[in-house]
Amino acid sequence: xxxxxxxxxxxxxxxxxxxxxxxxxxxxxxxxxxxxxxxxxxxxxxxxxxxxxxxxxxxxxxxxxxxxxxxxxxxxxxxxxxxxxxxxxxxxxxxxxxxxxxxxxxxxxxxxxxxxxxxxxxxxxxxxxxxxxxxxxxxxxxxxxxxxxxxxxxxxxxxxxxxxxxxxxxxxxxxxxxxxxxxxxxxxxxxxxxxxxxxxxxxxxxxxxxxxxxxxxxxxxxxxxxxxxxxxxxxxxxxxxxxxxxxxxxxxxxxxxxxxxxxxxxxxxxxxxxxxxxxxxxxxxxxxxxxxxxxxxxxxxxxxxxxxxxxxxxx
Amino acid sequence: xxxxxxxxxxxxxxxxxxxxxxxxxxxxxxxxxxxxxxxxxxxxxxxxxxxxxxxxxxxxxxxxxxxxxxxxxxxxxxxxxxxxxxxxxxxxxxxxxxxxxxxxxxxxxxxxxxxxxxxxxxxxxxxxxxxxxxxxxxxxxxxxxxxxxxxxxxxxxxxxxxxxxxxxxxxxxxxxxxxxxxxxxxxxxxxxxxxxxxxxxxxxxxxxxxxxxxxxxxxxxxxxxxxxxxxxxxxxxxxxxxxxxxxxxxxxxxxxxxxxxxxxxxxxxxxxxxxxxxxxxxxxxxxxxxxxxxxxxxxxxxxxxxxxxxxxxxxxxxxxxxxxxxxxxxxxxxxxxxxxxxxxxxxxxxxxxxxxxxxxxxxxxxxxxxxxxxxxxxxxxxxxxxxxxxxxxxxxx
Numbered sequence: 001x002x003x004x005x006x007x008x009x010x011x012x013x014x015x016x017x018x019x020x021x022x023x024x025x026x027x028x029x030x031x032x033x034x035x036x037x038x039x040x041x042x043x044x045x046x047x048x049x050x051x052x053x054x055x056x057x058x059x060x061x062x063x064x065x066x067x068x069x070x071x072x073x074x075x076x077x078x079x080x081x082x083x084x085x086x087x088x089x090x091x092x093x094x095x096x097x098x099x100x101x102x103x104x105x106x107x108x109x110x111x112x113x114x115x116x117x118x119x120x121x122x123x124x125x126x127x128x129x130x131x132x133x134x135x136x137x138x139x140x141x142x143x144x145x146x147x148x149x150x151x152x153x154x155x156x157x158x159x160x161x162x163x164x165x166x167x168x169x170x171x172x173x174x175x176x177x178x179x180x181x182x183x184x185x186x187x188x189x190x191x192x193x194x195x196x197x198x199x200x201x202x203x204x205x206x207x208x209x210x211x212x213x214x215x216x217x218x219x220x221x222x223x224x225x226x227x228x229x230x231x232x233x234x235x236x237x238x239x240x241x242x243x244x245x246x247x248x249x250x251x252x253x254x255x256x257x258x259x260x261x262x263x264x265x266x267x268x269x270x271x272x273x274x275x276x277x278x279x280x281x282x283x284x285x286x287x288x289x290x291x292x293x294x295x296x297x298x299x300x301x302x303x304x305x306x307x308x309x310x311x312x313x314x315x
Numbered sequence: 316x317x318x319x320x321x322x323x324x325x326x327x328x329x330x331x332x333x334x335x336x337x338x339x340x341x342x343x344x345x346x347x348x349x350x351x352x353x354x355x356x357x358x359x360x361x362x363x364x365x366x367x368x369x370x371x372x373x374x375x376x377x378x379x380x381x382x383x384x385x386x387x388x389x390x391x392x393x394x395x396x397x398x399x400x401x402x403x404x405x406x407x408x409x410x411x412x413x414x415x416x417x418x419x420x421x422x423x424x425x426x427x428x429x430x431x432x433x434x435x436x437x438x439x440x441x442x443x444x445x446x447x448x449x450x451x452x453x454x455x456x457x458x459x460x461x462x463x464x465x466x467x468x469x470x471x472x473x474x475x476x477x478x479x480x481x482x483x484x485x486x487x488x489x490x491x492x493x494x495x496x497x498x499x500x501x502x503x504x505x506x507x508x509x510x511x512x513x514x515x516x517x518x519x520x521x522x523x524x525x526x527x528x529x530x531x532x533x534x535x536x537x538x539x540x541x542x543x544x545x546x547x548x549x550x551x552x553x554x555x556x557x558x559x560x561x562x563x564x565x566x567x568x569x570x571x572x573x574x575x576x577x578x579x580x581x582x583x584x585x586x587x588x589x590x591x592x593x594x595x596x597x598x599x600x601x602x603x604x605x606x607x608x609x610x611x612x613x614x615x616x617x618x619x620x621x622x623x624x625x626x627x628x629x630x631x632x633x634x635x636x637x638x639x640x641x642x643x644x645x646x647x648x649x650x651x652x653x654x655x656x657x658x659x660x661x662x663x664x665x666x667x668x669x670x671x672x673x674x675x676x677x678x679x680x681x682x683x684x685x686x687x688x689x690x691x692x693x694x695x696x697x698x699x700x701x702x703x704x705x706x707x708x709x710x711x712x
Contacts, residue, residue: 052541071546078543088534090321092328101324104317105542149538 035203081155140171236290322556499582505664
């Protein structure tokens with residue numbers, strides 16, 4: 001496969017009794033934005049650490065750009081950019097010096113490096129802060145600096161490990177737009193997160209992990225099609241009588257009706273004009289109701305259906 | 316050499332600390348070294364005395380003249396309150412009232428319950444007032460001896476005055492074995508080197524430790540490990556940076572020392588003192604590297620620097636010479652490298668007994684500390700590497 005950038009086969013990483021990564025296989029193609037989605041402790045960061053040869057693993061193979069990855073694969077490392085979960089910059093250096101320092105680990109030519117650093121600063125929008133020390137930057141600006149340090153050398157593969165943790169919405173949007181732009185410019189992106197909205201927004205392919213295992217893989221649509229639910233209708237109303245619940249259950253697409261916290265939840269699988277049918281039925285039954293909402297399934301629903309638990313705690 | 320440059324970029328951010336230490340050190344050391352040049356000179360003490368002569372006889376006037384030969388005389392009214400005020404405000408150091416009948420009683424034979432010939436006012440007992448008291452007693456004793464031998468009172472007073480006016484012949488003798496073995500490296504200038512251990516430890520721990528801690532911080536190091544820089548090259552560049560930094564700090568203090576010394580160092584003992592300082596700079600650098608391997612934060616680093624620097628300086632003879640410290644303290648101090656630095660320095664300056672072989676032994680002891688520190692750093696790095704991997708693994712799992 002000429003356009004396979006990352007190929008992981010049967011990766012196993014154990015810590016004594018605990019299996020952090022359990023026979024994981026992944027294939028990431030050139031130009032993809034690959035989302036690695038899973039709750040905390042699901043093995044995402046361990047997988048990335050094995051991928052970068054920062055951790056030795058017990059079984060399996062890892063190939064990057066068609067070559068086996070080892071701690072001394074400096075030619076491969078030169079083609080990768082890493083944006084770690086924690087902001088990894090030097091407090092003693094200013095914004096420009098930090099980006100120049102990390103870019104300098106890859107690019108030795110001064111003129112070229114200067115150009116790359118300027119481009120990275122412009123890319124993350126830190127032009128007005130080049131002389132600022134990291135301690136003077138806000139959380140969002142620090143995250144942007146962290147990203148600039150990882151992408152300044154124009155890597156072909158960019159690995160972002162939860163880059164939006166504790167970031168304000170404005171900076172989060174800027175970061176996500178930036179990742180999409182990097183991808184448009186030709187970079188392959190691996191994006192680990194536990195925020196399903198982000199994965200849905202930017203990832204062309206998603207692998208969901210839990211307890212070190214890949215439990216599902218595909219595009220957002222493919223993953224959602226894996227579950228029965230296609231729509232959930234929520235109605236604010238008084239507690240329905242048993243007859244109404246049974247009538248609703250008899251509708252063609254309805255497979256479950258639940259009364260939860262003052263709301264009636266109707267779960268549907270397939271079908272067309274479901275909301276209209278439900279509204280008609282309620283009207284003809286003389287039921288008074290308030291707000292009605294219809295929600296399409298999310299990746300959290302996928303995760304919930306497969307594992308029986310939420311992807312992350314409700315905010 | 317990107318990591319090497321990065322090392323000095325971080326060091327540049329700490330330049331303020333280094334300049335502060337050097338500036339304060341030189342400001343304290345320069346006057347200290349130069350003011351102690353004349354400390355072995357002898358000068359007779361002289362005080363301001365008020366003599367109130369109630370007797371107004373030939374003998375009493377002769378005594379006033381005798382007192383004036385050795386002290387500064389000043390006038391005060393014969394009023395106890397005013398005299399005490401003048402003494403309180405230190406206008407005079409001592410006041411002597413020669414009582415009426417002084418001359419007559421001077422010619423009488425001495426009795427057991429003899430009334431004093433003088434009244435002496437003093438605010439407190441000092442060595443000056445004691446000296447005046449002793450002088451007066453001696454004067455009276457001499458006069459009585461001379462008159463007993465047949466001299467007239469006038470002759471006796473003259474002779475007593477002349478006798479007591481003689482200046483003491485003082486010869487400053489250096490105790491055997493404590494002669495300055497090399498006049499190019501005097502004990503005055505050795506003061507400069509004596510304080511260096513505190514400076515080296517403070518600067519190395521505060522600056523070198525924090526540079527290395529920055530470079531070895533988990534996230535930054537991970538980023539570097541992921542880059543195309545070889546880890547062996549990374550480590551060797553850090554090692555080179557630490558070495559160059561150590562030599563630079565040592566060099567700055569040696570050049571500053573020349574300003575205090577007043578030119579280029581001369582003689583074997585100066586050269587050995589410079590070598591001693593270099594060996595200790597290496598020890599301080601290794602202590603800093605050892606501390607950095609625990610990844611402490613800035614406050615902890617500063618605390619360690621002060622405890623180590625000041626603690627060892629006090630106990631090992633940097634601030635108080637080893638010769639003035641108790642045997643117990645010196646015995647305990649032997650376990651610290653500063654002790655051997657100070658001992659070598661004292662031997663070179665002739666402050667302590669010891670020849671070049673003793674200096675060599677001190678260098679050897681310092682060398683053993685270097686070996687011990689290197690071994691500790693290697694063991695800790697290996698252990699820490701394993702622990703970090705385990706912690707990282709546990710956290711990620």
